Amino acid sequence: xxxxxxxxxxxxxxxxxxxxxxxxxxxxxxxxxxxxxxxxxxxxxxxxxxxxxxxxxxxxxxxxxxxxxxxxxxxxxxxxxxxxxxxxxxxxxxxxxxxxxxxxxxxxxxxxxxxxxxxxxxxxxxxxxx
Amino acid sequence: xxxxxxxxxxxxxxxxxxxxxxxxxxxxxxxxxxxxxxxxxxxxxxxxxxxxxxxxxxxxxxxxxxxxxxxxxxxxxxxxxxxxxxxxxxxxxxxxxxxxxxxxxxxxxxxxxxxxxxxxxxxxxxxxxx
DNA sequence: TTGACTCAATTACAAATGTACTTAAACTCC
DNA sequence: GGAGTTTAAGTACATTTGTAATTGAGTCAA
Numbered sequence: 001x002x003x004x005x006x007x008x009x010x011x012x013x014x015x016x017x018x019x020x021x022x023x024x025x026x027x028x029x030x031x032x033x034x035x036x037x038x039x040x041x042x043x044x045x046x047x048x049x050x051x052x053x054x055x056x057x058x059x060x061x062x063x064x065x066x067x068x069x070x071x072x073x074x075x076x077x078x079x080x081x082x083x084x085x086x087x088x089x090x091x092x093x094x095x096x097x098x099x100x101x102x103x104x105x106x107x108x109x110x111x112x113x114x115x116x117x118x119x120x121x122x123x124x125x126x127x128x129x130x
Numbered sequence: 131x132x133x134x135x136x137x138x139x140x141x142x143x144x145x146x147x148x149x150x151x152x153x154x155x156x157x158x159x160x161x162x163x164x165x166x167x168x169x170x171x172x173x174x175x176x177x178x179x180x181x182x183x184x185x186x187x188x189x190x191x192x193x194x195x196x197x198x199x200x201x202x203x204x205x206x207x208x209x210x211x212x213x214x215x216x217x218x219x220x221x222x223x224x225x226x227x228x229x230x231x232x233x234x235x236x237x238x239x240x241x242x243x244x245x246x247x248x249x250x251x252x253x254x255x256x257x258x259x260x
Numbered sequence: 261t262t263g264a265c266t267c268a269a270t271t272a273c274a275a276a277t278g279t280a281c282t283t284a285a286a287c288t289c290c
Numbered sequence: 291g292g293a294g295t296t297t298a299a300g301t302a303c304a305t306t307t308g309t310a311a312t313t314g315a316g317t318c319a320a
Contacts, residue, residue, distance in 0.1 A: 008307055012218040020221075026267075043309050045268080050307090064316065065267065078230050081219060086235075088142040089211060091150075095241050098231050100208050102248050105216075105224050109256065114225065116249050118232050123242055138277060156297075173279050175298080180277090194286065195297070 004055045004072070007081065014047040015056055015070075015077065023069035134185045134202070137211065144177040145186055145200075145207065153199035 007015060017029050024032070030044045048068055051057045058071045090096050101107075107115070137145060147159045154162070160174045178198055181187045188201045220226050231237070237245070 005306090009214070009218055010308060016219060016221060039308095040310055041267095042311075046309075049269090075230075075234070078219065078226075079234055081215070082227070082230060082235075084139070085211070085215060088139055089146060089208065091146060094231055094235050094237065095244065096208075097212070098228065098241075098245060099248065100205075100212060101224055101228055101231075102245070102252060104205070104209055105212075107224065107252065111225050111228075112249055112253055112256075115228060115232070116246070118229065119242060119246050119249070122232060122237070126239065126242075135276090140278060169278095170280055171297095172281075176279080179299090 004080075006084065007051075007054075007056065007077065011047055011051055011054075011056075012081070014044060015051055016074075018048075018051075018057055018068055019070050019074045023067055025065050025067055029068070134210075136214065137181075137184075137186065137207065141177055141181055141184075141186075142211070144174060145181055146204075148178075148181075148187055148198055149200050149204045153197055155195050155197055159198070 014029060017032050018024055021028055021032060026041065026045045026048055029048065030039075030041050033039055033044075048057065048059075048066075052059050052068070056070075056072050056077070057068045059066045059068050061067075086092060086094060086097060102115075144159060147162050148154055151158055151162060156171065156175045156178055159178065160169075160171050163169055163174075178187065178189075178196075182189050182198070186200075186202050186207070187198045189196045189198050191197075216222060216224060216227060232245075
């Protein structure tokens with residue numbers, strides 16, 4: 001169990017951006033932010049440094065520029081983050097969260113269908129392994 | 131838009147407990163915690179005070195004891211919290227979160243069925259309003 | 261080659277968070 | 291009615307978080 005300190009909200013956005021870009025310099029992450037989300041260049045720099053210290057990203061020096069890349073898989077971070085949220089806000093129950101997502105957020109027609117397919121698949125797998 | 135400061139992780143657990151109990155004193159919230167989750171009585175007290183200041187709970191004095199009750203509906207807090215998470219960790223996309231929940235957490239057979247029902251209902255509503 | 265720009269690195273700093281101790285008043289049981 | 295128990299209220303305090311300014315070293319364009 002590689003216990004990393006949890007991601008803070010702000011760090012999450014930066015981490016997600018690094019995953020999206022696969023690898024990126026401070027500037028690239030900074031540029032990836034919509035200008036509506038105003039944030040200072042050095043703030044991004046600070047977040048990346050903290051992400052490195054916490055073990056979420058790797059940094060290699062390329063020339064004199066630091067290139068960051070994911071060190072922990074998105075899937076892992078998502079699992080940890082969501083686990084924690086579910087524990088705290090839903091006392092560990094997954095269902096109420098799903099219900100909220102389905103009922104209170106606007107799920108597109110396409111997503112509805114995709115979800116049904118997912119559920120079907122899962123059901124079949126279950127049945128198969130009986 | 132009644133902007134309340136967001137709940138912190140710790141505050142979430144306490145808030146959830148207040149919702150569960152409908153209304154509760156510090157001691158009742160404290161007692162509701164499993165002894166495995168060791169936390170000091172006065173820590174609970176502090177959290178409740180902060181929840182009140184942030185506007186999440188009401189407190190009324192009953193004798194000399196303070197009784198806390200929800201001021202914001204769970205549904206609202208859940209919406210706000212999940213919206214924020216989805217924005218930060220999934221760039222606003224709901225689907226990947228659902229997918230994670232369905233695929234990476236152990237969904238019981240019952241929950242699977244319940245989810246399908248939910249999805250069916252939603253699909254019908256959609257069709258009806260065309 | 262000098263002024264503009266870019267990066268890295270360091271430092272800053274208030275607010276929020278997690279966690280609790282202290283003090284004093286009220287309450288309860290002998 | 292004194293001793294222990296609850297509660298309230300205030301205070302404490304290190305760490306984390308959000309957000310950035312500063313300083314100094316390299317880089318490029320004119």
